[in-house]
Amino acid sequence: QENMGLSAKNSLSLQRQPGPPSESLRGSNTNYPFLPGGMEELTLEQIKKNSELEEEIDFENDLLKVPPGFKAGMDFTNKDAKVAKPEVNLMSLLSTLDEISNLQPDTEEKEGDKQTEEAVKLPRTNSLEDLGVKDATPSSIPSEAGNKDKQNPEEKKKWAIPVDITSPCQDFYKLIPNPAFKWPFELDTFQKQAVLKLEAHESVFVAAHTSAGKTV
Known part of the structure; x- marks a missing residue:
């Protein structure tokens, strides 16, 4: 029910x-x-x-x-306490602005005096030799330097050295007479070259089109 x-x-x-x-x-x-x-x-x-x-x-x-x-835990008694806000005195701000404005004319006058002194010190002349200015040499020097750079370009860094795998590796078994692992088939040339590089404590990057050859 x-x-x-x-x-x-x-x-x-x-x-x-x-x-x-x-x-x-x-x-x-x-x-x-x-x-x-x-x-x-x-x-x-x-x-x-x-x-x-x-x-x-x-x-x-x-x-x-x-x-x-x-x-100890939370204290909820001061929940309604008001944070005292800092009072801003406008008169103090105005006084600082007046001090800054009083400093500006002095600096401008000093700069003006320096310019007039420099203008007085410069002698009046009509020749470049009196002013100590020499004739500029023609811009042939930088062009010659540029030609030298073109003639002797810097050698580019090679991050990998390709190994010739077209010719057979005849001295493989002479260099490694007793390998740590033996395969029941004859290794390819690139595989033999990779083993030789590893035996020489060098890093090897094998770029083969088949994964089976690289896993050997």
């Missing part, structure tokens, strides 16, 4: 009646979701008991201040 009239539209229970056949696959977006973990919804009697046992919580006075394991 308690579940009378309950359906997918108004029940959260897993034991509620299913919806109509038209909603058997996709359901309906207006259906209530199930309670998590298979929990059953409370009856009216359970709701009344819980409401009687519930206590009124004062969110202003009953707050916990010290967390577990701590000796």
Whole structure:
């Protein structure tokens, strides 16, 4: 009798009646979701008991201040304390501006005096020799330097040295008579050259078109 009239539209229970056949696959977006973990919804009697046992919580006075394991906690007494704002004195700002403006004419006058002194010191002459100015040499020197750079360009750095693998490696077994690993087939030329470079403690980059040859 308690579940009378309950359906997918108004029940959260897993034991509620299913919806109509038209909603058997996709359901309906207006259906209530199930309670998590298979929990059953409370009856009216359970709701009344819980409401009687519930206590009124004062969110202003009953707050916990010290967390577990701590000796001290938060202090909420100074919540309404106002932060003192710095006072701005306009007269002090105006006085600093006056001091700056008083300093500017002095610097301008000093610069003007320096310019007049320099103008007086310069002698009056009509020849470049008297002023100590020599004729500029023609711009042939930089062009010659440029030609030398073109004739002797700097050598470009080589990050890799290619190894000739077209000719067979005849002295492979003389240089490595007892290899650490032996294969049941004859190695290719690039594989032998790679082994020789590794034996010489050099880094090797193998650029082969097949992965089988590189894994050997």
